[in-house]
Amino acid sequence: AQTVTQSQPEMSVQEAETVTLSCTYDTSENNYYLFWYKQPPSRQMILVIRQEAYKQQNATENRFSVNFQKAAKSFSLKISDSQLGDTAMYFCAFSGAAGNKLTFGGGTRVLVKP
């Protein structure tokens, strides 16, 4: 069974600065997908970024980028130029190649301070 671990329960960052969220996972599969989701107080999970394990290039979406280290089974999220609207819970998630379920980490609460 796959497991996803987020070791930082809470992080705070000053507006306009950079914060990095950690995620490690465990799997015996070779082909899989990794995701970061944002959950604001509205409860809706919003996809931030996704990474396909067979791609070596790290995914980037505007101010969000990942550092994917397949051998280390590490998938960290960097938020650059943090904005007040980035305040939310962030969840790392794993999906096997079958794609029929996501396994989530426990989440990291990010607070962006003005």
Added chain:
Amino acid sequence: GAGVSQSPSNKVTEKGKDVELRCDPISGHTALYWYRQSLGQGLEFLIYFQGNSAPDKSGLPSDRFSAERTGGSVSTLTIQRTQQEDSAVYLCASSLAGGLDYGYTFGSGTRLTVV
């Protein structure tokens, strides 16, 4: 519809009563998923539908939990004889086929409180 719609948004029920939670996925999305999020926790997979069938229901925590999907569209999650430990946010998501290429779209969830 434009997004995944869940109803009710909030539900308070007495211990021992049955509840039904509804999910209306995005039109045309063949895959539908239910997850449970307990207070301060990550999401826990419950069940996956492809069309009207459920090839993976391994996450349902007990036989008090059941789900069905009709017409390849609306899904209902039923919890019988609710217990206090069932209190959580129940989130539904849908996707085109599997979620890997097209992504999952989540609803805003139903917050269930069992008193």
